[in-house]
Amino acid sequence: MHHLIRPAACALLAFGLAAGTASAAVTVTYVNTEKMTDVPRFETDRKSMEIDFREFFEEQAKKLPAGQDLKVEILDIDLAGDVFPRVPIRDVRVTQGTYDFPRIHLRYSIEQDGKVLRSGERELADRNYQLNANSYRSEMYHYEKQMLSEWFRKDVLAVN
Known part of the structure; x- marks a missing residue:
């Protein structure tokens, strides 16, 4: 039995190392979150939002070719909808589909071996956010x- 355990453990270790090197490094930085246009007002909710978007970018970065790393700076966020403060611990966000569309201002770069392959700054907005098909419908910040x-x-x- 012991003669089977060692080869299996080596195979698992090799697989783990190979999987670890294949994933892209992702760095997400939020620039002055407390001064952004429209983010959750409670610090715990803001931190939760930051983690949620960081995890989203980590998932997206898996689509990059091996060896490429993603760096994103979030400069401003205006979440979809308007906030109506309710009770002291929870706000209600209501979307109407007119002027309250989501907007995110970001700066990004794709790097490989310490060299910047491409970079840019974008001010994203989706005026038709309620009309578009949405594969994130069951998640927070789906728009x-x-x-x-x-x-x-x-x-x-598209550049790849």
Whole structure:
């Protein structure tokens, strides 16, 4: 039995190392989140939003070719809808589909071996956010994620 464990452990270790080197490094930086146009007002909710978007960018970066790394600076966020403060611990966000569309201002770069392959600054907005098909419908910030996904597909991956 012991003669089977060692080869299996080596194979798992090799697979883990190979999988670790294949994933892209992702750096997401939020520039003055507390001064952004429209983010959650409570610090814990803002931190949760930051983690949510960071995880989203990590998922998107998996689509990059091996060895490429993604760096994103979030300069401003205006979430879809308007906030109506309710009770002291929770706000209500209502979307009407007119002037309250999502907007995100970001700066990005794709790097490989320490060299910048491409970079840019974008002011993303989706005026038709409620009319578009949305594959993130069951997630928080689904309108923003759909907009970011389209940007990533058209602007970042299209160059590859």
